[in-house]
Amino acid sequence: MPNHQINPKKWIDLYSDYLFNYTISRVSDREIAQDLVQDTFLAGLKSMNNFKGEASERTWLISILKRKIIDYYRKINSKKGKAEVRMIYNDTENEGDWLEERVADPFDKNAEDKLQNSELGDAILNCLSKLPPKQAEVFKMKTIQGFETEVICNELDITPSNLWVIIHRARTAMAECLKQNWF
């Protein structure tokens, strides 16, 4: 009996934001990131039988996603031609497996800063996934995507005072959740 179960139907709700956030910090293009995440889910579905349940579903999906991102870089660089690729590593000292490096967890110039920020992003998404779905949805639209109050009210069919009550609850819960590690 595996320790972790796999259930593709829930993947989008559970992991899409997390995977997307992971991808976008590495490819910095929304559309490409979205495609890569979609590819990851499809690839995951195809190789579901290989899932042994040793790691969590999310970890397993991330490992697929990493390969997808590497493939993506490989593709755009083969289009560009080798000369350009080499420009990054024109001294022999630094020559290396640059593809893997780009996909690896960010660790360059402001490594400390960047790493902390991407961990903070993970923590925020983690806390967000613990909220009730409706609260999470409203909070996300208002805070992360920055929609205006009226837009959200129209979209979700709620009143502004309703929205602010939800926001208040969500913010209280989020602050509580993030308090332990980040405040």
Added chain:
Amino acid sequence: MAKIRIVIPCDEANHVCDKTQYKNATLWEKIKLNIHLLYCRACREYTKNNTKLSKAIAKSKVECLDKCDKEKMKQKLEEAINEHRT
């Protein structure tokens, strides 16, 4: 002339505080909030945490998917799941 209310209850103060996080509060509301914060410790605490939360989110540059993009992804995955079964 309507009487100008300077003292506001805590729930209203918190509401204004939430609005401030999204720059949705008016100047007068902000003044009232700050007067409230002078004497209310609980709301000071709330405001502090709330501001920290906003800063943390801004700093993390967290991004997430659009609702309709997500729906599209769901559909595609759903189709693939059905194909996978047959």
